[in-house]
Amino acid sequence: MKQFLSRSSSLTTLQRRFAHLNILRNSSFATLTDKDITQFESLLGPNGILTGDAVEPHNSDWTKKYHGHSKLVLKPKTTEEVSAILRICDDKRLAIVPQGGNTGLVGGSQPVFDEIVLNFSRMNQIIDFDESYGIITCEAGCILQDLHTYLNAKGYLMPLDLGAKGSCQIGGNLATNAGGIHFIKYNSLHANCVGLEAVVPGGRVLDNITTLRKDNTGYDLKHLFIGAEGTLGAITKCAILCPPLPKxxxxxxxxxxxxxxxxxxxxxxxxxxxxxxxxxxxxxxxxxxxxxxxxxxxxxxxxxxxxxxxxxxxxxxxxxxxxxxxxxxxxxxxxxxxxxxxxxxxxxxxxxxxxxxxEIASAYIKRGYTLKYDLSLAPEHFYKIVDDTRDVISRSPTFTANEKHSIAVTGYGHIGDGNVHLNVCIPGYDDHDLQDRLSGLVDGYVFEYVRKARGSVSAEHGVGLQKAQYLNYSKSENMIHYMKEIKRVFDPHGIMNPYKVLPDAK
Amino acid sequence: MKQFLSRSSSLTTLQRRFAHLNILRNSSFATLTDKDITQFESLLGPNGILTGDAVEPHNSDWTKKYHGHSKLVLKPKTTEEVSAILRICDDKRLAIVPQGGNTGLVGGSQPVFDEIVLNFSRMNQIIDFDESYGIITCEAGCILQDLHTYLNAKGYLMPLDLGAKGSCQIGGNLATNAGGIHFIKYNSLHANCVGLEAVVPGGRVLDNITTLRKDNTGYDLKHLFIGAEGTLGAITKCAILCPPLPKxxxxxxxxxxxxxxxxxxxxxxxxxxxxxxxxxxxxxxxxxxxxxxxxxxxxxxxxxxxxxxxxxxxxxxxxxxxxxxxxxxxxxxxxxxxxxxxxxxxxxxxxxxxxxxxEIASAYIKRGYTLKYDLSLAPEHFYKIVDDTRDVISRSPTFTANEKHSIAVTGYGHIGDGNVHLNVCIPGYDDHDLQDRLSGLVDGYVFEYVRKARGSVSAEHGVGLQKAQYLNYSKSENMIHYMKEIKRVFDPHGIMNPYKVLPDAK
Structure with missing residues (x-):
């Protein structure tokens, strides 16, 4: 048997950056073995898995805030392979995190501990474009920009457009219910996703791929997967209603x-x-x-x-x-x-x-470590929260005068939809002590403000790891109760993207 | 104790019209007693219940195809009252059917046996209109036309418009995910419902009323209730995104x-x-x-x-x-x-x-007994199914030449969305034998056609009683499996609108 895992790769250390979240690895999950990896390799072929150093880009996010410890990336090419993977993972209690373009901002698509990464880059085929209704059908790993380019040539565009379009994948867009700059015109992915295929733990395929504009036969399950951030299953295909390209x-x-x-x-x-x-x-x-x-x-x-x-x-x-x-x-x-x-x-x-x-988001990430908040607020709160956050920092005894001077607080975003991106940025990435003091102060302040203002702590980025503990700031106890029940229906062993969205769902 | 129920109102007879559906009353349900009625009356007041002859309009539908045997209509005025009703019903195993304007076409809002009718006509308040995003918040019993009138005065309109707007209620529109004539422009209620309040069996209130345009915190449960036809719970309030009125x-x-x-x-x-x-x-x-x-x-x-x-x-x-x-x-x-x-x-x-x-639908109902099919089909099938159905009837030995001559077959509908309304009509309502022979031939033919053409057996009217046995013509076994699991989560005793959509969910 090939040796994939080195002995030194123990999983005892909870990485420093998550210390304040008090997350412990779920002890019911199995630990990946060489035998498991061999099984996945025989399923997907040698090009279907990544191990060793090749895994590292999939363990971290581009804002440099989230760092996981996965030892294995799986790259299926078909829905059947995804189904086989999720059957094996469910049987063996191997936790798994679906990862699209890895452009998220809330730690939703990175492993936390040693979860396997389910990568969709080889599922990037455009399957069909139906001219009669303007519906594109494609695999989950298609890059958003590629879909725009394909559609533009036909006189259409994707209803979704956002800064990360050159890297993000449509499956990830759906899983996070991404909003973007044309939301005010074309509405959400709940509005524009007309068909969806997803695979759930155990390997069942929910095939609701259709190009019908209307279908009222039973509960519309696809909406559960839109915005579930991969915690219920993995999106494998979709059909999206595309508006004509404005000339x-x-x-x-x-x-x-x-x-x-x-x-x-x-x-x-x-x-x-x-x-x-x-x-x-x-x-x-x-x-x-x-x-x-x-x-x-x-x-x-x-x-x-x-x-x-x-x-x-x-x-x-x-x-x-x-x-x-x-x-x-x-x-x-x-x-x-x-x-x-x-x-x-x-x-x-x-x-x-x-x-x-x-490019505002990229500019701040280039400047340094950035706390990113993605909030829905009524117009009277939209910028007040930016002013107030700036004020709270400037009055806090936690920071030196120099530190205060270096902290940039900014607000930007989709004002037509009441969606403000509040960013708090310090130069560079090395001062971990300042990073901790800053997030210690600002996280609580911002989320409490949003709760009181009856806003949403996640307008379009999702909950991920960052906001899982704040879900009850925007959703009632009864709502969360039923979310957990639904999680249990689709993922009884909790292997799908654990620690995210509903961390105590089990 | 007052006597509400006469001794003669036994429930032994399954009404003739449903004979071919082979439905038996669920024996786990309790039978309503005078004591129950007294309890509901003390909860809702004397104006909050209907008994005796006053129940009859709620037992039938306007197409004269569905006839139930309810003995009690409840007319709550508040969400709290709905919650109390659904707690009592769940505790006592009293089955209940939410009924809006009772304008449906698939037997979804009429009782089948002795289910209590939950009527929303006293929950008809407009709560708020948010000018910054054009979002109306109102109770479930608001009549669609009233909402249009209210909004038109402010320069807006409801995204939904349909022939029954003078009677249908927004709660029923949401429960059936009604489509209508402006779907091509404004999209579905999944697209336009931004907030929802629903009460589930046992009485829990799911309060997701919000006027935020974007909210990605956890699973978007409201979409489960949109189109569930009252089988998961009762919709009590909603917030709807309204477009500006085109001048x-x-x-x-x-x-x-x-x-x-x-x-x-x-x-x-x-x-x-x-x-x-x-x-x-x-x-x-x-x-x-x-x-x-x-x-x-x-x-x-x-x-x-x-x-x-x-x-x-x-x-x-x-x-x-x-x-x-x-x-x-x-x-x-x-x-x-x-x-x-x-x-x-x-x-x-x-x-x-x-x-x-x-008024086409009304015209056929005035002409006589009408089989109504509401189908999603690709353009090449949109009218072919009408021609083929006409052909099947004309070639069938089941009917006499005179009968054939009297049967009208028509197609109309929302062609921009691929949604055809196929109607098959015989004059008058008295010839029950012809009605049975006609539906016996046409039901199977039409639904089989749609299955083969990968269409939907319900584009916008819902499944209700009429199409429950044909759900698997448009949805896979895996999809139906999870629908049943979700039904069990919200309604473990199956009291909400039984026999509809997923009749064997228990």
């Missing part, structure tokens, strides 16, 4: 002195432009400044920086001046709210402005 | 010689008008003729009748000629496909044309 897009970026002015522009845009409104996004001055400086982007307003920015995009299928005229009319009527505005004059300018907005 | 609507009705010509117009409309397309509906010549004659409507084409008709509606918020021009352009480019067309010149004409389409 003409017009984008403006405006700057404002106060957040209230941004809100007024938002209200006007929703009211006046609703039928052509494609996106309304927000960023504060810190987000703009950090993105420009970290990524060397050109400032659309030359060297001038402002406290608040809003992006408004409209689109239509019709050439002519009506659509841009309506955008200009909105800007004209909001003249007293806007310090300065630009309207993209061509695709290059449009892409440049979008790039600034979409 | 200007333009509607055309065209007639065609062949169904293929209708399909070509549909494809052009979807391709050219996608951003302004509000509805694409279809009806055949028999539907037009029957509706005009039964309801004395004026023929938009004077006395001329054609084999096929399509309605195309576009809408925008912008006055001016662009939107109607695009509709006229479409009609111009489809000139060789159209025999004759009319464009509504004002609101009266627009309403008149819509009324014809929306």
């Amino acid at each position: 003409f897009r017009h984008l403006c970026l405006v700057s404002c002195r106060s957040f209230e002015q941004v809100l007024k522009i938002l209200r006007s845009a929703k009211h006046e432009l609703s039928d052509i409104l494609q996106a309304v996004e927000f960023m504060d001055g810190n987000a703009m400044e950090t993105t420009l400086s970290q990524l060397n982007f050109k400032n659309p307003f030359e060297s001038r920086l402002y406290p608040f920015y809003a992006l408004v995009e409209v689109a239509s299928n019709r050439e002519g001046t009506e659509t841009p005229d309506r955008l200009y009319e909105l800007l004209g009527s909001a003249d007293d709210l806007i310090i300065e505005g630009v309207v993209a004059q061509d695709e290059t300018q449009l892409s440049h402005i979008w790039q600034i907005r979409e | 200007f609507r333009h509607l055309c009705l065209v007639s065609c010689r062949s169904f293929e010509q209708v399909l070509k117009i549909l494809r052009s409309a979807k391709h050219e008008l996608s951003d302004i397309l509000q509805a694409v509906e279809f009806m055949d010549g028999n539907a037009m003729e029957t509706t005009l004659s039964q309801l004395n409507f004026k023929n938009p084409f004077e006395s001329r009748l054609y084999p096929f008709y399509a309605l195309v509606e576009v809408a925008s918020n912008r006055e001016g000629t662009e939107t109607p021009d695009r509709l006229y352009e479409l009609l111009g480019s489809a000139d060789d496909l159209i025999i004759e067309g009319v464009v509504a010149q004002d609101e009266t004409q627009l309403s008149h044309i819509w009324q014809i389409r929306e």
Whole structure:
């Protein structure tokens, strides 16, 4: 038998970064053996597994916050292989974590201890595009950008668009119910996923792949898997309703002195432009400044920086001046709210402005260790939580004056949907003591604020590992009771993505 | 103690109309006693219950196909009362059927035997309208038309519109995941219901009422209740995302010689008008003729009748000629496909044309006993099933020549979403023998056709009693297995709307 596991790879150490979460490895799970690995290799072939150093990229996330200890990555090519894997794992009590593009922000797709990683990169086939309804059917490992490229050539686009589109996979998008910049126009994946295939522990395949637009036969189980973050089963295929590609897009970026002015522009845009409104996004001055400086982007307003920015995009299928005229009319009527505005004059300018907005997350990660909060809040709380968090840090005796000076607090996000991304960033990744003190203060403060404001502690990123202990801040005891019952139905041994979402479901 | 139940009201007879379904009353259910009724009366007050003759309208449906034997209607006013009712019913094993406006078509909201009827007509309050996202929060008993009227005054509309809107209730719409004429524009209730409150057997309240647009904290349980037809619990409140009311609507009705010509117009409309397309509906010549004659409507084409008709509606918020021009352009480019067309010149004409389409179902029910099938099918099967059903009947030795002549077979529906309503109608309601022979032939033929064509036996009406035995024609064994498991989680004693959707779930 081949030796895959070195003797030194013991699993006794709970990694430092999760110490405050008090997670213990579930002792009912088996520990992977060479015999197990041989069995998986004979199932998937030598290209179907990764061991040793090749596993490492799958143990960590791109924000450098989550680090697992998996010894094995499985790369199935078919639903049947996923089914066989989940039958073996369930039989042997081997825990497993499905991982898409690994672009999540809440530790949902990394192993915590020695869970096997279920990787979908070899399940990346587009199966069909149904022109009569605009429905694409594909495997879970398709990269979102690849789906956009394929659809654009046919005059369609994916209803979902987000900064990580070059790496994230549609299966992961579905598992986390990702939102993104076009949510205001095209709604959620619950709205646009018309068919789904998933495999559950024990290996049963739930085949609900269909291109029917309407199907009211029994409970719509696919919605359970959308947003379950791989804790109920693994999504293997999907059918997504795709809107026609708007032929003409017009984008403006405006700057404002106060957040209230941004809100007024938002209200006007929703009211006046609703039928052509494609996106309304927000960023504060810190987000703009950090993105420009970290990524060397050109400032659309030359060297001038402002406290608040809003992006408004409209689109239509019709050439002519009506659509841009309506955008200009909105800007004209909001003249007293806007310090300065630009309207993209061509695709290059449009892409440049979008790039600034979409790369904010990357810019902060480049700057250093970043606490990331993804919150749904009513308009009156949307930016107040950013101001208040900044205030709490500046008044805290926990930090030195220099430390306070180095901590950046920013708010940006999908203001049209009430979804703010609050980021708190310290330069570099080495000061673990400061990282712990910062998260110790801010985590509790932010989640408690959201609970009181009746918001959601996860608007679009999911719960993952980060927010599992805060689930009851947004969901009632009765709701959580039934979530646990449903977890038990699909995953009685708790092997699917353990420690996440409902850590004490067993 | 008051005497509510007469001694003669025994429950030994299974009503004739369900004889072919072979349903037996579940013997684990208790039989209602006067003591039970007194308990409910003391809970809800004298206006909170109906007994005796007042129950009868709740025992039958408007198509005169389903007749139950309930002795008691409960009319709670609050969620707390619903909770108390479902605690009592679960404790005593009293079966109960939630009933909204009782406008369903599949026997989903009528009792089969002596189930208590849970009526929502006193829970009809609009709780809130959130202008920032256009979200209405209301109780389950609100009538759809009332919600439209309330919202229209604020410049919004419900995303759902259907012929029964004057009677149907939003709770029933959600429980059946009703589709309707604007599905192509605004998508399903899974897409538009952002918050839901439901009460499950035992009385637990699942409060997920929220006006947040995004909330990814845990499994999205509300989707289980949307389309569960009251078999998991009773929906008590909801929050629905409402689109702005399009200010200007333009509607055309065209007639065609062949169904293929209708399909070509549909494809052009979807391709050219996608951003302004509000509805694409279809009806055949028999539907037009029957509706005009039964309801004395004026023929938009004077006395001329054609084999096929399509309605195309576009809408925008912008006055001016662009939107109607695009509709006229479409009609111009489809000139060789159209025999004759009319464009509504004002609101009266627009309403008149819509009324014809929306009253087809009523017209057939007025004509007589109607088998109603609500199917999702690919375009190539959409009308073929109508032709084939007509053919099967005409070739069948089961019917006399006179009977064949009296049977009307029609197809109409939401062609933009692939949803055909196949109706088979015989004049009057008295010939029970012919009714049985007809359903005996057509039920099996139609559902088998749909199974082979990989369609859905229920596009938007639900499963109810009518299609419970055909669920496996559209859903796999594994899917049905987990549906039953979920039924068991929420309703372990099977008291919620028994005999429907998953009749052997216990």
